[in-house]
Amino acid sequence: MIETIKRLVYQAAETVRETSQFSLDRMPEFSIEQPRGTEHGDFSTNAALVLAKKLKIQPFLAASALVENLQKSENIFNKIEIVKPGFINFFLSDHFIQESLRKMSSKKNVSVEPLSSFSIEGSFDEKQDSLSQHKKKFLLEFVSANPTGPLNVVNARAAAVGDTLARLIEASGHTADREFYVNDEGSQIEHLAYSLQSRYLQLLGSEPPKGYKAHGIFWVPADWSLETAEDLYQGEYLKGMAEQIRNGFEKNDSKDELSIFKNLGTSIYGRKIFSFERIALLKNGFGDKLLELIPNEKERIKFLSCTAVIYNVSLQKEVLKRFRLEFQNWFFQSQLGEKVTQTIDHLKEKGHLYEQDGAVWFKSTAFHDDKDRVLIRQDGSPTYFATDIAYHAYKKERGYDKLIDFLGPDHHGYIARTKAAVQALGYPPDSIEIYLIQLVTLLSGGKPVRMSKRAGEFITITELLDDVGVDAARWYFLARHRDTHLDFDLDLAKLQSEENPLYYTQYAYARISSLIRMAEEQGIAIPSRKAVDLTPLQNEAEKSLIKKMAQYPSIIQMASSLREPHHLPRYAVELARTFHSFYTECRILGIPGRKLTDARLFLVFVCKEVLGSVLGLMGIEAVEKM
RNA sequence: GGGCCCGUAGCUCAAUGGAUAGAGCAGCUGCCUUCUAAGCAGCGGGCUGGAGGUUCGAUUCCUCUCGGGCCCGCCA
Structure with a gap:
């Protein structure tokens, strides 16, 4: 519907270009909007x-020319x-509105054509073909x-936003892989x-073993160089992990956690990283013999690193799955x-590096960075940034056209x-986009919950x-712009759960589902798309619903191209309200009148499809009953 | 000192440079013997933090300013 109108405006602009004295090479972008009243x-x-x-x-002149x-x-x-200034208002025929509904349902899953980059040369259809x-x-x-x-709430926000953006990009006709x-x-x-x-x-x-000293609440090797215990991780979950190292991972859970170390370990590193004996020890527990069984401190720490990483990653994977998010790649x-x-x-070959103070620097100021950055330290080891560059290079080498990174706000310098x-x-500069996802402040009992992993x-x-x-x-994570701080009030989220916009939207879906069930019980089937007579749909409530549904493709297009998923929940509420x-x-x-029943049944059926699609993009369940 | 983000209704937040700045929650008034009242219809509520500028038009873009948050390592 909107696409059709937009196409007609483009064609009008093309005619203006061909026949008028105006020198116009390209029609600028414009929007088709649904006015309130x-x-x-x-x-x-606003094309004119x-x-x-x-x-x-003069705007009015342009409007006249277009019209x-x-x-x-x-x-x-x-x-x-x-x-007034130059708005062009379209009043649509009932016929056009009705037939738009028929077209909507013809698409398997509602997807859209990008409308953003049309030049006035060439017709709409040619562009569509390409x-x-x-x-x-x-x-x-x-x-x-x-x-x-474990993953925290900020990670959860990123998970929701990133996942839905990926779905949006896919819905707008591209491919999107998610990577962790x-x-x-x-x-x-x-x-x-x-x-x-x-x-x-x-x-x-209760006493540190020989060769260890107390370091804050920790016991560390006596020759350990770190200055403060703040660099150590104090989380409770480490106690649980330590117990599992002593008692064995398998015993702690009905599931075979051991397979994590075999399977995930292998899939991560592409090779066996633990020997058969080590796996058996992880399974049955080291008892109090860890230091004896792996006497070399360096080797033991390496072993513990691998164990901790694999275990943590497997837990992260598990909870993300529960969050309905699966990454294509874990890198x-x-x-x-x-x-x-x-x-x-x-980079050196390309002349972007130089040496100074015994370190190797990247001349990032040549590309609008504030200052140059160290890639290789004085001690010869690469910085985190150096590995990050390599990682991004590798991303591009794998053939991706567009890289999108979401970072926490503390990384804005990156x-x-x-x-x-x-x-x-x-x-090219536009081959990478980096966006920040702002912090989440959890409120509990009206007071913010401070979050620090190390503490x-x-x-x-x-x-x-x-x-x-x-x-x-x-829903909460998606409903807010990713650029704004999010106050997530846990009490409120629970208390209001009955009158949440989420339930409002799901309720609309459930109502339609119930309706369709009831129709089936009465032997009334959903009419076929080709045969249904839509002319009975004439009153404002019906037409408003069709017009609201017609906005869906442009909502997807907008949210996708702006990388702003928060438009979805808003639209979902509007659609549900309509x-x-x-x-x-x-x-x-x-x-009375089977034709009206058929037409309206078809209408709500399509509405159910659209609602289901929106909720699907958000990764939210569409419920049949409430 | 420098950088980034945010200041919009009582609260939480929208508005790809567009028309009378909108939703939800909270408050008030009506509506269930028929498909789900977790709903509908309506009311009240605003100098978009402030001051300039750009233009047909600014919540949006630019400059300055005030307030809140985050960052500024040869850590990752």
């Missing part, structure tokens, strides 16, 4: 206003008017939490292993291997330097899901 028509466009700006002419060249098919328009060439491969990286513990980057190397992982070992040692006795930093030095060499790196590698104080995603459920969690209003006013069953 009916006095401004069923739909309106943006055109006027481009041509530097004169608009095909005023009576099958489509009852009336077209030009108003759509397949515009199909792009997206790679979305998000969550990417360190494998040092696991930082399984570096000092933080080492600290994790030391923290774990310390918890294990604490299980064994581990340790998989980069030679890639890091290769990438650095590549936006400029990462973009700089991608450009330095020779890729061990945080609400895990599991606790959140236990508390409010997957649907409510996803439906509820229609439902109250129009009876479907038990009315």
Whole structure:
């Protein structure tokens, strides 16, 4: 419906270009909107206003030119008017609205054509044919939490936003892979292993073993160099892990947790990382013999790192699955291997590096970064940033056209330097997009819950899901713009759960489902798309519902291209409201006239499809009964 | 000192440069002997933090300013 109107406007603009004195090479982007009241028509466009700006002419003049060249098919328009500055308002015929409904249902799953980049040369249809060439491969990286513990609420927000954006991008005709980057190397992982070992040692006795010293609440090797215990992980979950190392992983759970170490370990690292004996020990427990069985401190820490990483990742995977999110790829930093030095060499060849103070620097200021960045430290080891560049290089080498990263707000400094790196590698600036997802402040009892992984104080995603459920969690995260701080009031989320917009939307779906069930009981089937007579649909409630559904493709297109999933819940509520209003006013069953019943039944059936599709994009369950 | 994000109804938040700035919650008034009242219809509620600028038009873009949050390592 909107596409049709938009196409006609484009065609009108083309005619204007061909026949008028205006020198116009490209029709600027414009929008088709649904005005609030009916006095401004069923739909309106600002096309003439943006055109006027481009041509530097009076808006009203541009509007007149467009309207004169608009095909005023009576099958489509009852009336077209030009108003005040230069809005063009379309009043649609009943026939056009009714037939739009028929078209909507013809699409298997509602998808849309990108309308954003049309030049005025070439007709709409030609552009549409070349759509397949515009199909792009997206790679979305998000969550990417360190494998040092359970996922928290901020990760959950990223999970919801990233997943739904991926679905949106797919719905708008591209492909999108989701990727989780696991930082399984570096000092933080080492600290994790030391923290774990310390918890294990604490299980064994009250005094530190020989060669260890007290370090805060931890016991660390006497020659350990770290200055403060703050660098160690204090979370309670490490105690549980330590116990499992002592008692065996299998015993703790009915599931065979051991397969994690065999299967996940192998799939992560592509090779066996634990010997048969080690796996058996993980299974049955080390008892109090860990230090004897792996006497070499360095080897033991490496072993504990791997164990902790694999275990944490497997738990993260599990909870994300519960959150209805599955990543196509889990990419581990340790998989980069030679890639890091290769990438650095590549940058060196291109002349983007220099040496200073015994370190190797990337001249990122050449690409709009604030200052240059170290890639190789004085001690010869690569920085985190260096591995990150290698990782992004590898992403591009895998053939993705567009990389999208979601970062936490504390990483905003990485936006400029990462973009700089991608450009330095020779890729166009628009091949990478990096967005921040702002913090989530959990409110409990009206007071913020402070979250710090190392202090061990945080609400895990599991606790959140236990508390409010997957649907409510996803809805809350998606409903807000990713750029704004989110106050997630746990009490409120629970208390209001009965009058949540989520339930309002699901209720609309359930009502339709119930209706269709009842119709079937009465032997009334959903009429076929081809045969149904839609002419009985004439009152405002019916037409409003059709028009609201007609907006769906442009909502997807907008949310997808802006990378802003929060438009979906808003639209879902609007659609549900329009439906509820229609439902109250129009009876479907038990009315005289089978034709009206059929037409309305078809209407709600399509509405159910659209509602189901919106909820599906949000990863929220569409319930048949409430 | 520098950078990023946010200031919109009592509360939580929308509004891809567009018409009278909108929803939900909270408050008030009506509506269930017929398809789910977890619903509908209606009312009240705003100097969009403030001051300039850009233009046909600014919540949106630019400058300044006030308030809140986050960051600024050869940690990851």
